[in-house]
Amino acid sequence: MMSRCLxxxxxxxxxxxxxxxxxxxxxxxxxxxxxxxxxxxxxITDVPGxxxxxxxxxxxxxxxxxxxxxxxxxxxxxxxxxxxAVYVGNGFGKLTGTTQIxxxxxxETPIVLTNTLSVPTAADALIDYTFTFPENRDVGSVNxxxxxxxxxxxxxxxxxxxxxxxxxxxxxxxxxxxxxxxNVGAGTGTVAFGFKGGIGTSSRKLxxxxxxxxxxxxxxxxxxxxxxxxxxxxxxxxxxxxxxxQLNDSPDGSCMIVVATDAPLDSRNLKRLAKRAILGLGRTxxxxxxxxxxxxxxxxxxxxxxxxxxxxxxxxxxxxxxxDAMSPLFMAAIEATEEAIINSLFHARSMTGRNGHKVEAxxxxxxxxxxxxxxxxxxxxxxxxxxxxxxx
Numbered sequence: 001m002m003s004r005c006l007x008x009x010x011x012x013x014x015x016x017x018x019x020x021x022x023x024x025x026x027x028x029x030x031x032x033x034x035x036x037x038x039x040x041x042x043x044i045t046d047v048p049g050x051x052x053x054x055x056x057x058x059x060x061x062x063x064x065x066x067x068x069x070x071x072x073x074x075x076x077x078x079x080x081x082x083x084x085a086v087y088v089g090n091g092f093g094k095l096t097g098t099t100q101i102x103x104x105x106x107x108e109t110p111i112v113l114t115n116t117l118s119v120p121t122a123a124d125a126l127i128d129y130t131f132t133f134p135e136n137r138d139v140g141s142v143n144x145x146x147x148x149x150x151x152x153x154x155x156x157x158x159x160x161x162x163x164x165x166x167x168x169x170x171x172x173x174x175x176x177x178x179x180x181x182x183n184v185g186a187g188t189g190t191v192a193f194g195f196k197g198g199i200g201t202s203s204r205k206l207x208x209x210x211x212x213x214x215x216x217x218x219x220x221x222x223x224x225x226x227x228x229x230x231x232x233x234x235x236x237x238x239x240x241x242x243x244x245x246q247l248n249d250s251p252d253g254s255c256m257i258v259v260a261t262d263a264p265l266d267s268r269n270l271k272r273l274a275k276r277a278i279l280g281l282g283r284t285x286x287x288x289x290x291x292x293x294x295x296x297x298x299x300x301x302x303x304x305x306x307x308x309x310x311x312x313x314x315x316x317x318x319x320x321x322x323x324d325a326m327s328p329l330f331m332a333a334i335e336a337t338e339e340a341i342i343n344s345l346f347h348a349r350s351m352t353g354r355n356g357h358k359v360e361a362x363x364x365x366x367x368x369x370x371x372x373x374x375x376x377x378x379x380x381x382x383x384x385x386x387x388x389x390x391x392x
Contacts (some may be wrong), residue, residue, distance in 0.1 A: 004100055024383020025181075025202075026229070026342045029250030029368055033230050033342065037363040039203040041338075044216030045205040047260040049073040049301045052218065053174030054185030054199070055166045062156040064189035064353040067170040068199055069121065070111040070218060070258050072299050074174075076133045078142065081106040081307040084299040085267045087274035089281070093254050093293015094119050104265030106307045109144050109223055110171055113186035113220045113256050114209055116150040118162035132160055132271035147295055148203030149222035149254035154353030179218070182347030183247035189353060190222035191253065192344065193285065195350055195362040196241045197221035200344025203333035215332035217277065221344045223250025223292050228285040229342055233372045234367055235285060242287065252291030255341070259298040260272065264305050266320050274298040276330040280337025298333075322358040 007095060026033065026178045039046025051071040057063050072082040084107040086098045094117055097299060101107060107132055113124045130136055170185065179201045183185075187198030203216040224242050227235035235241035243252040248277035258278045265273065274296035281294065289292050305318045321329070345362040352358040 006387055007392050019257070022360050023236070026348060027058040028380070028383040030296070030379045031371060034204070034331070035206040036332055036335055039205045039214050039216070040177050042203055043069065043201040044203060044258065045176045045179055045213045046205070047301055048215040048262050049176050050216060051174035051176050052179050052258050053170045053172065054180055054315050055170040055173070056188050057161055059161070059168065062354040063159070063161050064155040064351060065115045065118070065151050065157070065162060066185040066188040067162060067167050068113040068185035068187070069167070069170040071171070071272055072107065072260065072301055073381040078108045078130050078133065078139065079112060079135050079155050079309045081108045081309065082299045082301060082326055083265060083270060083289055083307065085274055085298065085304055086273035087278065087296045087298070089278045089294030089296070090288040090290070092291050093295060095147045095295045096123050097143045100143040103147070107140065107145055109325065110174070110260055111297055112146045112167060112170070112192065114146065114148055114162055114167070115155060115157055115186070115189070117157050117160050119146045119148050121160070122146040122163055123166045124131060125164040127295050128164060129171055139218050145297065145335045147220070147256040147297065149186070149190055149220050149256060149293070151222065151368055152355055153191055154351055154359060155189035156354050162383055163364060171334065177246060181343055183349050183351060184269065186220045187344060189351070190220065192221035192341070193224055193227040195237055196348035196359045198344045198348040200340040200342070200347065202339035204336045206328050206332060210328045211263060211321070213261060213329065215259065215261045215329060215336055216334065217336040218258045218338045219337065219340045219344055220256040221341055222254040223255045223286050223318040224289060225285040225287040227285065229367060229371065230376070232371055234370060235369055237364070241285070244271070250291070251287055251289040253279045254293035255286065257296040257337055259296060259337070260301060261298070261329065262331055263302050263317070264302040264320050265300045266318065268300040269321065269323070269326060270300060273329055275338040276333045280334040281341065283334070283338045284341045317323050332334065
Protein backbone atom coordinates (compact mmCIF):
# COMPACT_ATOMS: atom_id res chain seq x y z
CA MET A 1 0.00 0.00 0.00
CA MET A 2 1.32 3.44 -0.87
CA SER A 3 2.24 5.47 2.21
CA ARG A 4 0.67 8.84 2.94
CA CYS A 5 4.10 10.48 2.56
CA LEU A 6 4.55 9.04 -0.92
CA UNK A 7 1.08 10.20 -1.93
CA UNK A 8 2.04 13.70 -0.81
CA UNK A 9 5.09 13.55 -3.07
CA UNK A 10 3.04 12.33 -6.01
CA UNK A 11 0.28 14.90 -5.70
CA UNK A 12 1.93 18.11 -4.56
CA UNK A 13 5.17 19.71 -3.55
CA UNK A 14 3.88 21.59 -0.50
CA UNK A 15 0.82 21.96 1.70
CA UNK A 16 -0.37 25.37 2.80
CA UNK A 17 -2.07 25.18 6.17
CA UNK A 18 -4.06 28.17 7.48
CA UNK A 19 -2.85 30.02 10.53
CA UNK A 20 -4.74 29.16 13.71
CA UNK A 21 -5.48 30.70 17.06
CA UNK A 22 -7.30 29.49 20.14
CA UNK A 23 -11.01 30.15 20.50
CA UNK A 24 -13.50 28.34 22.64
CA UNK A 25 -16.12 25.68 22.08
CA UNK A 26 -19.45 26.29 23.75
CA UNK A 27 -18.69 23.99 26.70
CA UNK A 28 -15.39 25.77 27.33
CA UNK A 29 -17.50 28.75 28.39
CA UNK A 30 -19.31 26.58 30.91
CA UNK A 31 -22.28 25.35 28.85
CA UNK A 32 -22.64 21.61 28.17
CA UNK A 33 -25.23 20.45 25.66
CA UNK A 34 -26.93 17.18 26.49
CA UNK A 35 -26.02 14.57 29.09
CA UNK A 36 -23.37 12.42 27.43
CA UNK A 37 -19.66 13.21 27.72
CA UNK A 38 -17.52 14.21 24.72
CA UNK A 39 -14.33 12.45 23.73
CA UNK A 40 -10.82 13.79 24.26
CA UNK A 41 -10.94 16.31 21.43
CA UNK A 42 -14.71 16.86 21.37
CA UNK A 43 -14.40 16.30 17.63
CA ILE A 44 -15.19 13.79 14.91
CA THR A 45 -11.56 12.68 15.20
CA ASP A 46 -12.38 11.10 18.56
CA VAL A 47 -13.71 8.21 16.48
CA PRO A 48 -10.67 5.93 16.03
CA GLY A 49 -9.11 6.23 12.59
CA UNK A 50 -10.98 9.33 11.42
CA UNK A 51 -8.84 12.16 10.04
CA UNK A 52 -9.75 15.69 8.90
CA UNK A 53 -7.85 17.98 6.55
CA UNK A 54 -8.76 21.48 5.35
CA UNK A 55 -7.70 24.08 2.79
CA UNK A 56 -8.82 27.68 3.29
CA UNK A 57 -8.94 30.16 0.40
CA UNK A 58 -9.04 33.85 1.37
CA UNK A 59 -7.77 35.91 -1.54
CA UNK A 60 -8.29 39.58 -2.34
CA UNK A 61 -11.69 41.02 -1.56
CA UNK A 62 -13.95 38.35 -3.00
CA UNK A 63 -12.54 34.82 -2.58
CA UNK A 64 -13.85 33.30 0.64
CA UNK A 65 -14.12 29.55 0.24
CA UNK A 66 -12.29 26.27 0.78
CA UNK A 67 -12.29 22.51 1.20
CA UNK A 68 -12.79 20.15 4.14
CA UNK A 69 -11.91 16.46 3.75
CA UNK A 70 -12.99 13.69 6.15
CA UNK A 71 -11.17 10.37 5.89
CA UNK A 72 -12.83 7.31 7.50
CA UNK A 73 -9.35 5.80 7.80
CA UNK A 74 -5.84 6.59 6.60
CA UNK A 75 -5.49 3.67 4.22
CA UNK A 76 -6.75 2.86 0.74
CA UNK A 77 -10.46 3.47 1.22
CA UNK A 78 -11.33 2.14 -2.23
CA UNK A 79 -9.84 -1.25 -1.40
CA UNK A 80 -11.05 -1.16 2.21
CA UNK A 81 -14.50 0.43 2.09
CA UNK A 82 -16.55 1.41 5.14
CA UNK A 83 -20.28 0.81 5.78
CA UNK A 84 -22.21 4.03 5.19
CA ALA A 85 -25.59 5.62 4.62
CA VAL A 86 -27.06 8.96 3.55
CA TYR A 87 -30.17 10.66 4.86
CA VAL A 88 -31.74 13.63 3.08
CA GLY A 89 -33.44 16.19 5.31
CA ASN A 90 -34.21 18.62 2.49
CA GLY A 91 -32.79 17.87 -0.94
CA PHE A 92 -32.05 21.31 -2.40
CA GLY A 93 -28.35 20.51 -2.83
CA LYS A 94 -25.67 18.67 -4.75
CA LEU A 95 -24.39 15.64 -2.87
CA THR A 96 -22.42 13.52 -5.30
CA GLY A 97 -22.29 9.75 -4.88
CA THR A 98 -25.52 9.18 -2.95
CA THR A 99 -27.21 6.62 -5.17
CA GLN A 100 -24.31 4.18 -4.99
CA ILE A 101 -24.10 4.61 -1.21
CA UNK A 102 -27.81 3.81 -0.98
CA UNK A 103 -27.45 0.85 -3.31
CA UNK A 104 -24.28 -0.77 -1.94
CA UNK A 105 -24.20 0.60 1.61
CA UNK A 106 -20.59 1.75 1.66
CA UNK A 107 -18.16 4.59 0.91
CA GLU A 108 -14.99 4.13 -1.17
CA THR A 109 -13.38 7.61 -1.09
CA PRO A 110 -12.77 10.35 1.44
CA ILE A 111 -15.73 12.68 1.97
CA VAL A 112 -15.06 16.17 0.63
CA LEU A 113 -17.06 19.30 1.47
CA THR A 114 -16.73 22.51 -0.55
CA ASN A 115 -18.89 25.16 -2.26
CA THR A 116 -21.71 24.39 -4.66
CA LEU A 117 -19.97 25.11 -7.96
CA SER A 118 -16.77 23.32 -6.95
CA VAL A 119 -18.39 19.90 -6.57
CA PRO A 120 -17.25 18.66 -10.02
CA THR A 121 -13.68 19.79 -9.35
CA ALA A 122 -13.65 18.02 -6.00
CA ALA A 123 -15.05 14.84 -7.52
CA ASP A 124 -12.34 14.89 -10.19
CA ALA A 125 -9.68 15.35 -7.51
CA LEU A 126 -11.02 12.39 -5.54
CA ILE A 127 -10.66 10.22 -8.64
CA ASP A 128 -7.06 11.40 -9.02
CA TYR A 129 -6.41 10.63 -5.34
CA THR A 130 -7.86 7.13 -5.68
CA PHE A 131 -5.68 6.42 -8.71
CA THR A 132 -2.48 7.24 -6.78
CA PHE A 133 -2.64 3.93 -4.92
CA PRO A 134 -0.77 1.18 -6.80
CA GLU A 135 -3.41 -1.36 -5.77
CA ASN A 136 -5.96 0.67 -7.74
CA ARG A 137 -4.04 0.63 -11.03
CA ASP A 138 -6.75 -1.38 -12.81
CA VAL A 139 -9.71 0.48 -11.29
CA GLY A 140 -12.07 1.85 -13.93
CA SER A 141 -14.89 3.25 -11.79
CA VAL A 142 -14.81 5.43 -8.67
CA ASN A 143 -17.73 6.82 -6.68
CA UNK A 144 -16.45 10.15 -5.26
CA UNK A 145 -18.45 11.56 -2.34
CA UNK A 146 -18.71 15.37 -2.35
CA UNK A 147 -21.10 17.62 -0.42
CA UNK A 148 -21.55 21.38 -0.56
CA UNK A 149 -23.16 24.56 0.64
CA UNK A 150 -23.51 27.79 -1.32
CA UNK A 151 -21.12 30.46 -0.02
CA UNK A 152 -21.97 32.92 -2.80
CA UNK A 153 -22.90 35.83 -0.51
CA UNK A 154 -19.32 36.26 0.71
CA UNK A 155 -17.48 34.34 -2.02
CA UNK A 156 -17.10 34.85 -5.76
CA UNK A 157 -18.60 31.43 -6.32
CA UNK A 158 -18.92 31.86 -10.09
CA UNK A 159 -15.16 32.29 -10.26
CA UNK A 160 -14.77 28.64 -9.23
CA UNK A 161 -11.52 29.32 -7.43
CA UNK A 162 -11.20 25.88 -5.81
CA UNK A 163 -8.73 23.78 -7.78
CA UNK A 164 -7.98 20.07 -7.76
CA UNK A 165 -4.75 20.86 -5.99
CA UNK A 166 -6.70 22.58 -3.19
CA UNK A 167 -8.80 19.45 -2.74
CA UNK A 168 -5.73 17.23 -2.71
CA UNK A 169 -4.03 19.56 -0.23
CA UNK A 170 -6.96 19.07 2.13
CA UNK A 171 -6.93 15.28 1.71
CA UNK A 172 -3.21 14.69 2.21
CA UNK A 173 -3.03 17.12 5.14
CA UNK A 174 -5.72 15.15 7.02
CA UNK A 175 -4.83 14.05 10.53
CA UNK A 176 -6.37 13.08 13.83
CA UNK A 177 -6.50 15.19 16.96
CA UNK A 178 -7.86 18.73 17.26
CA UNK A 179 -9.92 20.05 14.35
CA UNK A 180 -9.91 23.65 13.17
CA UNK A 181 -13.34 25.26 13.35
CA UNK A 182 -15.08 28.43 12.25
CA ASN A 183 -13.88 30.31 9.15
CA VAL A 184 -11.86 27.43 7.78
CA GLY A 185 -12.02 24.99 4.89
CA ALA A 186 -15.50 24.52 3.44
CA GLY A 187 -16.88 26.84 6.14
CA THR A 188 -14.78 29.84 5.14
CA GLY A 189 -17.58 31.78 3.45
CA THR A 190 -20.73 30.34 5.04
CA VAL A 191 -23.53 32.07 6.96
CA ALA A 192 -25.78 30.52 9.63
CA PHE A 193 -28.81 32.07 11.37
CA GLY A 194 -27.73 35.45 9.97
CA PHE A 195 -24.31 35.21 11.67
CA LYS A 196 -20.98 33.96 10.35
CA GLY A 197 -21.16 30.19 10.08
CA GLY A 198 -18.41 27.70 9.40
CA ILE A 199 -17.02 24.29 10.28
CA GLY A 200 -18.01 22.85 13.65
CA THR A 201 -17.43 19.52 15.34
CA SER A 202 -18.26 17.60 18.51
CA SER A 203 -18.33 14.03 19.83
CA ARG A 204 -19.92 11.80 22.44
CA LYS A 205 -18.51 8.75 24.23
CA LEU A 206 -20.95 6.12 25.48
CA UNK A 207 -20.41 4.54 28.90
CA UNK A 208 -18.69 1.15 28.78
CA UNK A 209 -21.87 -0.61 29.92
CA UNK A 210 -23.53 0.71 26.76
CA UNK A 211 -20.72 -0.44 24.50
CA UNK A 212 -18.20 2.36 25.03
CA UNK A 213 -18.66 3.47 21.42
CA UNK A 214 -17.84 6.97 20.16
CA UNK A 215 -19.98 9.10 17.85
CA UNK A 216 -18.38 12.13 16.21
CA UNK A 217 -19.96 14.82 14.05
CA UNK A 218 -18.59 17.48 11.71
CA UNK A 219 -20.84 20.13 10.15
CA UNK A 220 -20.63 22.80 7.48
CA UNK A 221 -23.25 25.38 8.53
CA UNK A 222 -24.92 27.67 6.00
CA UNK A 223 -28.64 27.77 6.85
CA UNK A 224 -31.28 29.75 8.69
CA UNK A 225 -34.11 29.69 11.19
CA UNK A 226 -34.30 30.95 14.77
CA UNK A 227 -31.08 30.26 16.66
CA UNK A 228 -31.46 28.32 19.91
CA UNK A 229 -28.45 27.62 22.14
CA UNK A 230 -28.90 24.85 24.73
CA UNK A 231 -32.63 25.57 24.79
CA UNK A 232 -32.31 29.36 25.07
CA UNK A 233 -34.02 31.32 22.22
CA UNK A 234 -31.00 33.47 21.37
CA UNK A 235 -32.20 34.47 17.90
CA UNK A 236 -35.56 35.63 19.24
CA UNK A 237 -33.99 37.63 22.07
CA UNK A 238 -31.51 39.29 19.70
CA UNK A 239 -34.36 39.90 17.24
CA UNK A 240 -32.41 38.17 14.50
CA UNK A 241 -34.37 35.26 13.10
CA UNK A 242 -36.39 34.20 10.09
CA UNK A 243 -39.37 36.56 9.55
CA UNK A 244 -38.29 38.85 12.39
CA UNK A 245 -38.37 41.97 10.23
CA GLN A 246 -39.98 41.06 6.95
CA LEU A 247 -41.69 38.04 5.51
CA ASN A 248 -39.20 37.62 2.68
CA ASP A 249 -36.18 37.16 4.96
CA SER A 250 -34.59 33.98 3.62
CA PRO A 251 -33.56 31.03 5.79
CA ASP A 252 -32.27 29.23 2.69
CA GLY A 253 -28.82 27.70 2.54
CA SER A 254 -27.60 24.25 3.47
CA CYS A 255 -26.12 22.16 6.24
CA MET A 256 -23.79 19.26 5.56
CA ILE A 257 -23.54 16.85 8.49
CA VAL A 258 -21.00 14.00 8.64
CA VAL A 259 -21.50 11.42 11.40
CA ALA A 260 -18.80 8.87 12.25
CA THR A 261 -18.85 6.04 14.77
CA ASP A 262 -16.74 3.05 15.74
CA ALA A 263 -19.87 1.09 16.63
CA PRO A 264 -20.31 -1.96 14.35
CA LEU A 265 -23.29 -0.79 12.32
CA ASP A 266 -24.54 -1.85 8.91
CA SER A 267 -25.90 0.65 6.38
CA ARG A 268 -29.48 0.19 7.60
CA ASN A 269 -28.74 1.28 11.15
CA LEU A 270 -26.32 3.94 9.91
CA LYS A 271 -29.25 5.49 8.06
CA ARG A 272 -31.28 5.39 11.27
CA LEU A 273 -28.36 7.11 13.03
CA ALA A 274 -28.18 9.74 10.26
CA LYS A 275 -31.86 10.55 10.70
CA ARG A 276 -31.26 11.47 14.33
CA ALA A 277 -28.62 14.03 13.37
CA ILE A 278 -31.40 16.09 11.78
CA LEU A 279 -33.04 16.26 15.21
CA GLY A 280 -29.84 17.90 16.43
CA LEU A 281 -30.13 20.48 13.66
CA GLY A 282 -33.72 21.13 14.71
CA ARG A 283 -32.67 21.70 18.32
CA THR A 284 -30.49 24.60 17.16
CA UNK A 285 -33.47 26.27 15.47
CA UNK A 286 -32.85 25.13 11.91
CA UNK A 287 -36.03 24.67 9.88
CA UNK A 288 -34.85 22.83 6.73
CA UNK A 289 -36.24 25.55 4.50
CA UNK A 290 -37.43 25.02 0.93
CA UNK A 291 -34.09 26.21 -0.47
CA UNK A 292 -31.83 24.32 1.92
CA UNK A 293 -29.76 21.24 1.16
CA UNK A 294 -29.60 19.40 4.46
CA UNK A 295 -27.78 16.08 4.18
CA UNK A 296 -26.31 13.58 6.63
CA UNK A 297 -23.57 11.11 5.70
CA UNK A 298 -22.99 8.45 8.36
CA UNK A 299 -20.28 5.80 8.38
CA UNK A 300 -18.75 3.20 10.69
CA UNK A 301 -14.99 2.80 11.10
CA UNK A 302 -15.27 -0.60 12.81
CA UNK A 303 -12.45 -2.59 11.20
CA UNK A 304 -14.18 -5.94 11.41
CA UNK A 305 -17.02 -4.70 9.21
CA UNK A 306 -15.05 -3.04 6.43
CA UNK A 307 -15.88 -4.15 2.91
CA UNK A 308 -12.99 -5.39 0.76
CA UNK A 309 -13.03 -4.40 -2.91
CA UNK A 310 -12.24 -7.95 -3.94
CA UNK A 311 -12.77 -11.27 -2.22
CA UNK A 312 -12.77 -14.93 -3.25
CA UNK A 313 -15.70 -15.54 -0.91
CA UNK A 314 -19.34 -15.24 -1.92
CA UNK A 315 -20.54 -14.56 1.63
CA UNK A 316 -19.34 -12.50 4.56
CA UNK A 317 -20.05 -12.59 8.29
CA UNK A 318 -20.26 -9.41 10.37
CA UNK A 319 -21.22 -8.51 13.92
CA UNK A 320 -23.59 -5.57 14.26
CA UNK A 321 -25.28 -3.70 17.08
CA UNK A 322 -28.81 -4.96 17.70
CA UNK A 323 -31.72 -2.60 17.10
CA ASP A 324 -32.54 -2.64 20.81
CA ALA A 325 -29.07 -1.21 21.57
CA MET A 326 -29.28 1.71 19.14
CA SER A 327 -30.96 4.32 21.36
CA PRO A 328 -27.76 5.46 23.14
CA LEU A 329 -26.13 5.98 19.75
CA PHE A 330 -29.15 7.97 18.61
CA MET A 331 -28.83 10.28 21.61
CA ALA A 332 -25.11 10.67 20.98
CA ALA A 333 -25.68 11.69 17.36
CA ILE A 334 -28.36 14.24 18.32
CA GLU A 335 -26.25 15.85 21.04
CA ALA A 336 -23.04 15.93 19.01
CA THR A 337 -24.80 17.44 15.98
CA GLU A 338 -26.43 20.17 18.07
CA GLU A 339 -23.13 21.05 19.74
CA ALA A 340 -21.14 20.93 16.48
CA ILE A 341 -23.49 23.46 14.90
CA ILE A 342 -23.23 25.83 17.87
CA ASN A 343 -19.45 25.37 17.93
CA SER A 344 -19.27 26.49 14.30
CA LEU A 345 -20.86 29.79 15.36
CA PHE A 346 -18.76 30.23 18.50
CA HIS A 347 -15.56 29.80 16.52
CA ALA A 348 -16.48 31.92 13.51
CA ARG A 349 -15.21 35.47 13.06
CA SER A 350 -16.84 38.43 11.30
CA MET A 351 -16.00 38.45 7.61
CA THR A 352 -16.18 40.88 4.68
CA GLY A 353 -16.23 39.39 1.21
CA ARG A 354 -17.70 39.68 -2.28
CA ASN A 355 -19.08 43.12 -3.21
CA GLY A 356 -18.23 44.37 0.26
CA HIS A 357 -20.79 42.08 1.91
CA LYS A 358 -20.13 41.71 5.61
CA VAL A 359 -21.44 39.08 8.00
CA GLU A 360 -20.96 39.64 11.71
CA ALA A 361 -19.90 36.87 14.04
CA UNK A 362 -22.22 35.68 16.77
CA UNK A 363 -21.88 38.18 19.66
CA UNK A 364 -20.54 35.56 22.08
CA UNK A 365 -20.31 37.80 25.15
CA UNK A 366 -23.89 38.96 24.67
CA UNK A 367 -25.03 35.38 24.18
CA UNK A 368 -23.30 34.33 27.40
CA UNK A 369 -24.96 37.17 29.26
CA UNK A 370 -28.36 36.00 28.01
CA UNK A 371 -27.55 32.41 28.91
CA UNK A 372 -26.69 33.51 32.44
CA UNK A 373 -30.16 34.98 32.85
CA UNK A 374 -31.65 31.66 31.72
CA UNK A 375 -30.11 29.59 34.49
CA UNK A 376 -26.52 29.04 33.40
CA UNK A 377 -24.62 30.64 36.31
CA UNK A 378 -20.86 30.89 36.51
CA UNK A 379 -20.32 31.26 32.77
CA UNK A 380 -16.80 32.13 31.69
CA UNK A 381 -16.27 35.25 29.59
CA UNK A 382 -13.33 33.57 27.90
CA UNK A 383 -12.61 29.96 26.94
CA UNK A 384 -10.95 27.65 29.39
CA UNK A 385 -7.83 25.76 28.35
CA UNK A 386 -8.68 24.08 25.08
CA UNK A 387 -7.51 21.43 22.66
CA UNK A 388 -9.69 22.84 19.88
CA UNK A 389 -8.36 25.03 17.10
CA UNK A 390 -9.89 27.83 15.09
CA UNK A 391 -8.73 29.92 12.19
CA UNK A 392 -8.99 33.72 12.13
